[in-house]
Amino acid sequence: MALVFEALGNVILPVVIVAGLGAFLAAKFPIDQLTVSRITLYLLSPALILDVILKTPVKAAEALQLGAAYLLTLLLCLLLGYLIGGRGPEDRRRSLSAGVGIWNSGNMGLPIALFTFGQAGFERATVLFLASFIGMYIFGPAVYTVGRGGGDPLSVLRGMFRLPAIWVAAGAILLRALHVQPPEGITRGVALMAQATLPMVLLALGLQLGSGGWPRLGTRIWLATAARLIGGPLIALACGKLLHLSALNLQVLVLSASMPTAVNALLIAREYHADTQTVAAVATLSTLASVLTIAAVVTLLPFIR
Structure with missing residues (x-):
């Protein structure tokens, strides 16, 4: 347990520092947040x-099984977040859906998985991170486009697939399938940009908080946070059991789904002119509260078979 709290401290402290610097900067200077989001x-x-x-390195069979479990968990979490919105404004309901359904399986999920399971769990957590x-x-875009755009299916599809991440992922998977390795100069340039992603994402959260102040933590925000940190792992447990995941895969999925809201959800909300205040509030509160809830999940993982 001490190792878990150490890991959480090592992960969350840098998040607080970088986001805090972003908030300080936004409080002092006018910053074009939309440009920052679009660069990311x-x-x-x-x-x-x-x-x-x-x-x-990804094993195809295991990746497909974990990917299917992740997808089912994601869809149910998105639905749960939307239902938490009740009869409130549609923009808030969609942002609550994104806040519950999109979690931080990368910069938080990966190091916690490594501390908890070792290398075998880390490899499976990497597969979930990719998925x-x-x-x-x-x-994420679907949350803000489905049911809108005049009911035109083409408009919905354009809204979902206009972000280049999907096309890049398809191209990268094709390169892996064909065993094609890009020139070293290109991969080094890509790696440099990749290393800048996390700091920019955290700065974006800080900029949102610094320009808008500490988010208002109403009942819906608390419910969405509970749904993300408690409902998420419970849904993952049910989905993993349904798909007959092995014990280790099931535990990794449950741990991943216990992570707080990903800040990328805020960037997507801003790009689609949605309710960024709600997403920022859920992301902030869930990140701070996750120190306790993740420790509790890790304690219970050995009992999951």
Whole structure:
């Protein structure tokens, strides 16, 4: 347990520092947050996807099984978040859906998985990270476009697939399938951009908080946070059991689904002119509260078979 709290401290403290600096900067100077978001969405995030897919060894059968479990968990979490919105404004309901359904399986999920399971669990957590990163850029836009755009299916599809991360992922998977390795100069350039993704994402959260102040934590925000940190792992447990995951795969899935809201959900909300205040509030509160809830999940993991 001490190792878990140490890991959480090592992960969350850098998040607080970088986001805090972003908040301080936004409070002092006017900053174009939409430009920051678009640099991340259209350039840095695709580079991270390309870098991870080209460098990470993935076993096809296991990746498909874990990917299916992740997808089912994601869809149910999105639905849960939408239902939490009740009869409130449609924009808030959609942002609550994104806040519950899109979680931080990368910069938080990966190191916690490594501390908890060792290398075998880390490799499986990497597969889930790939699935979640691709799924986030498909279903994140879908949350804000499905049911809108005049009911035109083409408009919905354009809204879902206009972010380049999906196309880059498809291209990277094709390169892996064909055993094609890009020139070293290109991969180094991609790696440099990939390394800039996380700091920019955290700065974006800080900029949102610094310009808008500490988010208002109403009942819906608390419910969405509970749904993300408690409902998420419970849904993952049910989905993993339904798909007959092995014990280790099931435990890794449950741990991944216990992570707080991904800040990327905020970037997607801003790109689609949605309710960014709600997403920022859920992301902030869930990140802070996750120190306790993740420790509790880790304690219970040995009993999951």
